Amino acid sequence: MEAGILNEFRAIVGASGLITEREELSTYECDGLTMFRVLPLAVLLPTSTEQVQAIMRVCHREKIPFVARGSGTGLSGGALPVANGIVISLTRMNRILDVDLTNQRVIVEPGVMNLNVTARVASDGYFFAPDPSSQQVCSIGGNVAENSGGAHCLKYGFTTTHVLGLEVVLPDGSLVHLGGQTLDHPGYDLLGVFVGSEGTLGIATKVILRVMKKPEVIQVLLAAFNSTNEAGAAVSGIIAAGMLPAAIEMMDNLAIQAAEAAVHANYPNCGGLLLVELDGPAPEVETLMEEVADVCTKCGAWEIHVAQSDAERARVWKGRKAAFAAVGRISPAYIVQDGVIPRTALPQVMSEVVRLSSEVGLRVANVFHAGDGNLHPLVLYDDSVPGQDKLAEKLAGDILRLCIKAGGSITGEHGVGQEKKMFMAEMFAEPDLETMQLVRCAFDPENLSNPEKIFPRPRLCGERPGVYEPHPLEIAGVAERF
Amino acid sequence: MPAETGVTTHVSWPELAEIVGKEHLSAADTTDAIDGVAPQMVAEPGTDEDLARALRWAHGAGLKVAPRGGGTKLGWGNPPASCDLVLSTSRLNSCLEHAWADMTVIVEAGCRVGDLQKALAEHGQRLALDPLWPERATIGGILSTNDSGTLRVRYGSLRDLIIGITVALPDGTLAKSGGKVVKNVAGYDLAKLFTGALGTLGVIVQAIFRLHPLPRESRSLSFSGTLESLNQLLLTIQASKLTPTGLQLQAEQGSAQLDIRFDGTAAGIQAQVKQVQQIAGSVPGADAPASVWASHQAIWGGAVPALVSKFSVLPAQFAAVCAQVERVAEAQSLAWKVVGQSVGAGYARLEGNEQALRTALLTMRDQVARMGGTMVGLGCPVAVKRGLDVWGPPSDAQSLMVRVKQRFDPDRTLNPGRFLGGI
Ligand SMILES: Cc1cc2nc3c(=O)[nH]c(=O)nc-3n(C[C@H](O)[C@H](O)[C@H](O)COP(=O)(O)OP(=O)(O)OC[C@H]3O[C@@H](n4cnc5c(N)ncnc54)[C@H](O)[C@@H]3O)c2cc1C
Numbered sequence: 001m002e003a004g005i006l007n008e009f010r011a012i013v014g015a016s017g018l019i020t021e022r023e024e025l026s027t028y029e030c031d032g033l034t035m036f037r038v039l040p041l042a043v044l045l046p047t048s049t050e051q052v053q054a055i056m057r058v059c060h061r062e063k064i065p066f067v068a069r070g071s072g073t074g075l076s077g078g079a080l081p082v083a084n085g086i087v088i089s090l091t092r093m094n095r096i097l098d099v100d101l102t103n104q105r106v107i108v109e110p111g112v113m114n115l116n117v118t119a120r121v122a123s124d125g126y127f128f129a130p131d132p133s134s135q136q137v138c139s140i141g142g143n144v145a146e147n148s149g150g151a152h153c154l155k156y157g158f159t160t161t162h163v164l165g166l167e168v169v170l171p172d173g174s175l176v177h178l179g180g181q182t183l184d185h186p187g188y189d190l191l192g193v194f195v196g197s198e199g200t201l202g203i204a205t206k207v208i209l210r211v212m213k214k215p216e217v218i219q220v221l222l223a224a225f226n227s228t229n230e231a232g233a234a235v236s237g238i239i240a241a242g243m244l245p246a247a248i249e250m251m252d253n254l255a256i257q258a259a260e261a262a263v264h265a266n267y268p269n270c271g272g273l274l275l276v277e278l279d280g281p282a283p284e285v286e287t288l289m290e291e292v293a294d295v296c297t298k299c300g301a302w303e304i305h306v307a308q309s310d311a312e313r314a315r316v317w318k319g320r321k322a323a324f325a326a327v328g329r330i331s332p333a334y335i336v337q338d339g340v341i342p343r344t345a346l347p348q349v350m351s352e353v354v355r356l357s358s359e360v361g362l363r364v365a366n367v368f369h370a371g372d373g374n375l376h377p378l379v380l381y382d383d384s385v386p387g388q389d390k391l392a393e394k395l396a397g398d399i400l401r402l403c404i405k406a407g408g409s410i411t412g413e414h415g416v417g418q419e420k421k422m423f424m425a426e427m428f429a430e431p432d433l434e435t436m437q438l439v440r441c442a443f444d445p446e447n448l449s450n451p452e453k454i455f456p457r458p459r460l461c462g463e464r465p466g467v468y469e470p471h472p473l474e475i476a477g478v479a480e481r482f
Numbered sequence: 483m484p485a486e487t488g489v490t491t492h493v494s495w496p497e498l499a500e501i502v503g504k505e506h507l508s509a510a511d512t513t514d515a516i517d518g519v520a521p522q523m524v525a526e527p528g529t530d531e532d533l534a535r536a537l538r539w540a541h542g543a544g545l546k547v548a549p550r551g552g553g554t555k556l557g558w559g560n561p562p563a564s565c566d567l568v569l570s571t572s573r574l575n576s577c578l579e580h581a582w583a584d585m586t587v588i589v590e591a592g593c594r595v596g597d598l599q600k601a602l603a604e605h606g607q608r609l610a611l612d613p614l615w616p617e618r619a620t621i622g623g624i625l626s627t628n629d630s631g632t633l634r635v636r637y638g639s640l641r642d643l644i645i646g647i648t649v650a651l652p653d654g655t656l657a658k659s660g661g662k663v664v665k666n667v668a669g670y671d672l673a674k675l676f677t678g679a680l681g682t683l684g685v686i687v688q689a690i691f692r693l694h695p696l697p698r699e700s701r702s703l704s705f706s707g708t709l710e711s712l713n714q715l716l717l718t719i720q721a722s723k724l725t726p727t728g729l730q731l732q733a734e735q736g737s738a739q740l741d742i743r744f745d746g747t748a749a750g751i752q753a754q755v756k757q758v759q760q761i762a763g764s765v766p767g768a769d770a771p772a773s774v775w776a777s778h779q780a781i782w783g784g785a786v787p788a789l790v791s792k793f794s795v796l797p798a799q800f801a802a803v804c805a806q807v808e809r810v811a812e813a814q815s816l817a818w819k820v821v822g823q824s825v826g827a828g829y830a831r832l833e834g835n836e837q838a839l840r841t842a843l844l845t846m847r848d849q850v851a852r853m854g855g856t857m858v859g860l861g862c863p864v865a866v867k868r869g870l871d872v873w874g875p876p877s878d879a880q881s882l883m884v885r886v887k888q889r890f891d892p893d894r895t896l897n898p899g900r901f902l903g904g905i
Pocket residue numbers: 031032067068069070071072073074075077078079090110131132133134137138139140141142143144145146147148149150151198199200202203204205324325413414450
């Protein structure tokens with residue numbers, strides 16, 4: 001990178017906010033998906049919105065692509081740098097700016113860790129609902145970009161439900177406010193479009209969150225089945241009975257073994273384990289918990305246990321949330337996938353997964369957000385065996401194709417990023433992708449903000465100037481033109 | 483009202499008749515006018531593809547198009563700068579796939595909300611939204627206007643319920659985003675972009691929603707008191723562990739009430755009713771008829787000229803908004819009424835002469851803006867609309883919104899002028 005530009009960057013963020021040494025840069029060469037690595041030209045660590053704007057103005061002027069980065073825990077290569085560009089790390093913008101519990105709003109900078117939001121309001125009985133398993137380390141900015149989910153999103157919705165407003169620096173360095181403290185801002189719901197856009201539309205520098213009151217009672221039930229099919233039937237039974245649990249999670253035997261090895265969650269050794277969490281008014285939870293237990297028994301559960309204390313409940317969840325990392329205990333390497341299927345397709349898709357995995361000769365551990373059909377197949381392989389990584393990649397891809405075929409999606413919460421962009425063309429038709437890119441062209445016509453992600457092919461944003469037609473209000477001198 | 487283009491004299495309507503079928507293209511009459519702007523023709527295509535082709539044809543012919551569902555909210559927004567053709571979704575009215583075990587539904591844009599709810603109820607489910615005039619309003623219409631009702635407190639608004647969408651663009655493209663699974667982050671969320679876009683980006687032809695079970699039991703109570711005490715009660719309830727599915731404040735000259743609804747199991751409801759009575763203290767709530775939950779619709783009815791504006795503020799600001807409305811109403815000698823949901827959104831109705839309504843709208847809007855909220859003149863006599871933007875002043879995101887509009891509808895074919903800032 002030219003010395004002049006580097007000097008300019010240094011003047012913006014200070015010497016301590018600019019990284020150019022190869023050694024230090026390598027920390028930023030990948031996110032949680034380590035199979036893709038690219039060294040950026042520089043990493044900048046701004047501490048304010050103004051600094052982010054100044055950096056992006058330089059990038060815009062010099063046509064330097066940039067990639068925003070939170071904690072780098074993303075699992076789809078979203079924060080993977082581009083070779084001729086810079087990384088803008090938001091970790092130093094980590095202040096909680098305002099807490100207004102009367103109106104259940106919290107305003108944060110993007111580098112705040114997800115769990116720190118709940119930690120800040122917990123003593124008053126509130127929580128921030130989106131709870132990705134990585135919540136101790138992932139940033140709110142990353143959650144916004146990925147529209148992250150978690151076990152409790154079944155009842156409470158994903159990040160997008162809990163983000164009311166954003167301050168965003170657009171790729172040309174200008175500042176806009178999308179949404180706000182109040183609901184239904186007049187105009188297009190660009191807030192809804194930005195959440196989940198994976199850093200391709202600009203950088204969020206402030207986030208207005210909604211926090212919720214903790215339920216009166218929370219109970220979690222564990223049910224052991226012989227197979228994931230039986231457990232899956234129980235999930236359908238619970239939903240058909242008209243219940244909306246806070247969470248329904250499922251693990252297969254391999255995943256249970258891994259979790260046991262890692263955190264001793266005290267799970268029964270079974271073919272399919274269901275965790276069902278209910279929350280709400282005490283008498284309601286009590287009644288419904290009995291119904292859940294009934295459904296599970298009818299579907300073949302041979303052990304049912306309701307966690308009795310907060311400590312036990314925490315242990316149950318720790319096992320589930322540790323499941324990804326825990327797979328490292330039973331396999332040297334693994335690929336995590338994130339496909340989604342309609343819940344009812346579970347038995348059929350699972351048996352296909354079993355067939356594929358035995359054909360290839362690789363094990364697949366399964367952790368699901370079963371309530372909403374979000375599968376997390378973990379394809380286990382040995383990276384010291386030549387060629388096995390390619391086999392694993394192919395198997396993971398074939399599982400995604402099963403999801404598409406079943407009418408589902410290639411990603412439920414991890415994002416498309418670098419990893420799955422080729423699958424976008426299998427899930428969507430060309431006109432769908434072209435139409436999505438119209439949004440991109442409106443926000444980022446120069447294609448500078450996290451380019452090369454989400455879409456299999458970038459779109460050239462040729463100007464499509466509208467014919468100038470003055471609005472009557474304009475003629476009347478009341479409203480300004482656009 | 484000056485027209486944006488003067489092309490409409492040489493239109494070859496038989497071409498359009500060929501696309502949609504002769505019997506589905508008719509001359510417009512006075513009832514088709516939008517805020518007094520009269521279209522020439524009304525087309526009712528029978529398939530998505532036909533609708534897209536009709537739109538493309540109209541775009542090519544340089545016509546201005548107003549998409550229409552049930553026609554219940556055509557008066558929302560600024561008067562159109564021009565309108566040649568109404569593109570009606572009335573024949574795209576099927577519920578295509580109710581996957582009840584997956585709790586999702588694929589529905590065409592022209593399906594009436596009430597018809598959809600009836601079909602869903604057969605499997606004990608519903609779209610957890612109670613918008614205005616469900617017997618006539620269509621899915622495409624409620625989406626385009628982002629309408630919502632009293633269930634919002636618990637289930638959110640349409641943006642939280644829609645999981646997939648198909649739209650037709652002016653160039654004839656039919657595009658999808660999302661899908662039929664509840665959890666899905668593949669690609670941009672165009673469903674949210676089109677929700678509340680007032681038909682200015684494209685025409686919604688199909689939508690997919692997540693569904694919720696119908697409640698097993700339901701019970702509602704109403705509390706009366708002063709506005710301030712009820713606003714306080716609302717906040718106390720919000721800060722409690724209660725989980726109401728409706729929490730609504732109503733106020734008018736000299737009276738105010740707070741309505742609360744609990745759904746769920748009999749035991750759960752009973753326990754919550756007991757708790758809320760304890761919280762309320764000296765003035766217990768009385769059982770309320772289900773009709774209290776139609777108040778947000780009732781406020782739209784009436785014979786005299788009225789202005790119904792939609793406001794959005796923080797929950798703690800309800801009493802303050804009502805006080806503002808009251809002050810403004812008194813200053814202009816107008817009758818007033820407010821119905822708001824605890825999320826902070828509601829309607830304020832003022833009755834009186836047009837000049838007074840206009841002054842009132844501008845004053846209230848300023849005051850609400852000073853509180854950090856917004857106010858839109860939704861139900862607004864045309865005379866009141868003249869010379870002002872019913873949506874209020876644009877934000878710093880306006881030029882970005884214009885760029886979005888320019889990408890989707892570069893020639894301003896769709897509903898020109900009706901949206902914020904002249905979009
Ligand atoms: C063990 C483990 C468990 C996980 N479990 C879950 C889970 O249960 N659910 C789930 O949804 N995810 C999960 N994840 C994935 C990941 O933690 C989430 O995607 C998280 O939101 C990423 O946050 P981050 O701060 O690490 O973002 P990064 O990885 O740094 O970035 C992610 C994306 O966000 C963009 N970005 C970051 N900050 C901003 C900003 N301020 N403005 C604009 N764009 C920005 C980046 O460019 C990138 O595209 C898990 C990951 C791991 C490693």
